[in-house]
Every structure is written in structure tokens, then in C-alpha cells.
Amino acid sequence: MQHAKIGIICGGGVFPPAVAETLTKQGRGFVLFLLRGFADAAVERYPHHWLKLGKLGTLFGLMRKEGCTELVMIGSLVRPAMTQIGFDLKTLMLLPKIARAYRGGDNTLLSSIAKLIDDEGFRVRGVHEILPELLMPEGPAGRIHPSSDDEADIALGFEIIRAMGPYDVGQAVVVAGKRVLAIEAAGGTAEMLSHLAELRAKGRVRFSGRAGVLVKAPKPKQDRRIDLPAIGPDTVAQANAAGLNGIAVEAGGTIISDPSAIANAADTAGIFLSGYKAMP
């Protein structure tokens, strides 16, 4: 079966190269749209165009020229102030819709932009649809398993992520001994973990030895085609630096860049990484 050529909007981090590498191995046609200021120049070795934020007209033109009918968005992005974006004419025409979406959480914003792209006749696809092999499976990835105390913290963590759903916030939380240590908001998971490591170093959060679990899952109402939670070896290193026992994610709802590398990273750090079925 002949696949359509895929356009991939790339932010920063390890996921754009992982996706490009996997698609190349599979012999699928794709072209990267690298967001200036966010994407890593290392992915320039794949077919690509550099693109500035706010240039939807340019994006749509390049998509048509390249013959892409499907679009995937991947990688990290810091949400800029609207005044920092240089808009092209097409984007300016769509600006009333974008401005409305700007008043809200990331999910509101990204879903609205996905809808604008859909409306242009392209199809926004999720990484999980294009490359299901990059999704975290159920069960522990490495040799270490969560304890029963960890399991209680994990259950509470997933429950809180669900409770936060209506507010478009909290794709990740840290729970230790049934006490909530951190809830992710602006800044992302890496920032949350480094802040927690800092609070522990300063003695503002005190435990003897390792404690707590990072729990990460898609927001209940989020459009899974965009901003699916992602973890990589750096997440394992950050969880380890924050003194946690391990990481729990939603199986089938979390992107991992390299399954064997991340299992090794967890084993080396001495923490667990485990996938859980989504709650019904």
C-alpha cells in the first residue's frame, strides 16, 4: 500500500530525529518543517524546510508543492507571546481564531491550530497513528518494578491528572507517600523535575532517600493527534536527579524515542519505568 507523503512540523528535542529516522528506515516519504528557534539543526540531514512561527501561508504553500496531504506535529515548543510572532498574510486572516485560542491552555491552542490546518484540506495525524512502534507498551520497560507503595502513588497520580482534565493543565504530577509534590503547569516536565530537585537540595522538601513517582499521561480531553506525552532518556535522568523511585506513564498514550535506550537508562539509574493501561 502506498502511503501519502507526510509533512512533519518539528519543535525541539529528541523526538523529531527519532521520527525521521524511523520513517526513513521504513522507506516512507516525508519532509520536515523545522521551526526556527526551536528545531535542532541536526535534523537538517533529512529532507526539510526551515519555517518561522506564524507563517501558515508559507507552510500550506510548501505542503502543496511537496505533495504532502498529511501533517504531524512533534517536538517541544515554548509558547511565545503573540506579539513575538511574525504573521504572514494567511495567518493574519486566521488571526481572530488564533487569538481566541490563545486565551486558554496548550490543548485549546494546539487543537485550534490543528483545526485550521484540517480546514485547509490537510489531515493532521498523530505520531501514534503514523508510528505506533514509538508508543510505550504496558508493564515495566526495564528490570525494576514498582513496589505496592509506588502503585498507590501511581493510582493517585493518574486520578489527579484526570481531575485536572477540564482545566487543560497537568499532564504530569509527582506523588510520594500519597502526598502530591508537584503538578506540571507552564514550563513542562523537565522544569517541574528540576524545580523539585532544587527544592529537595534546599531542604524545602524532605525525605530520607528515594521517594515518589513521576506520573505522566495525556490530559483526558486532549486531542491525541497533538502534544501526546513524550519521555526519553533525559526524562529518566531528570527523575533520577529529583530522587524519585520511578516513572509511570499511560501505555499506548506516551511516545518514547528509543525503547531499548530508555529501558537501559532506567536500569542504569536504578529506577522503574512502567506503562499502565488507560483508566476507563
Added chain:
Amino acid sequence: MQHAKIGIICGGGVFPPAVAETLTKQGRGFVLFLLRGFADAAVERYPHHWLKLGKLGTLFGLMRKEGCTELVMIGSLVRPAMTQIGFDLKTLMLLPKIARAYRGGDNTLLSSIAKLIDDEGFRVRGVHEILPELLMPEGPAGRIHPSSDDEADIALGFEIIRAMGPYDVGQAVVVAGKRVLAIEAAGGTAEMLSHLAELRAKGRVRFSGRAGVLVKAPKPKQDRRIDLPAIGPDTVAQANAAGLNGIAVEAGGTIISDPSAIANAADTAGIFLSGYKAMP
């Protein structure tokens, strides 16, 4: 009417001196129990005993010797690891109860300790019962009023605090343009605001100019005799440093150390500070 002599367990910060000063002016009998490592030596000018965490036997003995029948807990406290506490015999006997409470949020822990004290025949009172004049009233404290956009963020903030209620977390949140920027967990409000200021400085959270409101309120299920939210001029300075438009708190559910000082601080910083009736 003759008031009972009040015992006051003091953590750190500006509230223990404010309470001691107000009670002195009113001519009420009290004695401070200053927690070593937390309380400020500046309050040594009032009748006091120094006390270590974990010495409930000592506390109960001193309370009886001083003729105190009521006890108030006030000031900031970093929750120590249980292994860092030196327990006396009385506390050791109560340890199974304390250890259970340690697995849970701050509210669980503090309520359990209040119950242990009640069971000894003392009466744990809230600051709001003893000194209602230290509670934030309804409406703006200074000259600056919230905008209608701010009001929308404030409503969302109170809603999130309510939604977090079952999880014993989140006495404060920051909302900007209907987007949740931060949720307080371990570390407290000052840490949350300084982390947000840092994220803005690093460009991880971007806005043009001032944005957002700090919303602070008691957790819905919390025992209001303990750990009532408190704000002081330092909170105003921290909210200003984080680039916020203002602060919204629950009227009658928030302690302020010095009403005129805090109104001046808000006016000087150019931000609002406003009290809102608790949601039904």
C-alpha cells in the same frame, strides 16, 4: 469576660510576631512555643519556650504548667523527614497515628496532629477564631482593581482550587488569560512564585508585559483551625516579581499580618489585592 490563656506553636515568618503583637495590645494572656529551626528569635521578647519538633510530651507538660487550655498553630514549617525528628516518649507512644498521617498531604498530617492535641484535653483553635481582625475582608485592599479579564482568571483559579480539594494539594494557583501557569504543591506559595519568575526570565513562559493572577484559598476540605492561607507584604513583592497583575484571596479565609501595610505594598507595586466571598 476572662479569656483562657493561649498557647501558640510558632513556625517561621511574619505571622507569629503579628499575632503576638495583637494579643499583647488586647491584653490577652498567651505563651509562645517556638519551634527550633523554624521560629524567628525576634519573638523571644514575648513569653515563650523553645521546643523541638517531636516533643509532644514536653509541649503538653508546658501547656499544663502555664495553665494554657487553648492552642493555636501559626507560621511556616518545612515538613521534615520523619527520621529527622527526635521523638520524646509521649510522641513515640502516639507514633503509629502520626506515621499513618505522614502518608498523605499536609492537611491530613496537620489535622491528625490537631486531633492528638484535642485528645489530650486541649482545644486547638484557629487564628481566625482568636483574632478575626487578621482576616482579609471582601473587596480590593488597595487602590487598584482587577479587570474583567482578571476576574475570569480569578474565577477559574478558585474553581481549580476546589477541584484539587480531594487531593490535599493546591492552596494556590496562578492563571493568566485562562491558562494555568502554576499550581502550588510541595514548597509553598513563595517557591511557586519565584519559580514562575525564573521561568519567565528564562523565556520558558512568555507574555508581553504583566499577566496573570495569584489565586489563593483554603483547600475545600481543610480544617480551618490550621494552615489557613496567609499573605503578607512579601507575597505582594513575590507576585510583583513574577510579573502578575494581582492577587485574589478568599475573604474571611486568609490571614493578613498587617492590613494597612499590605494595601500600601500592593499600591506601591502597582498590583491589585482583592478578597472574594467563598464559593457556596
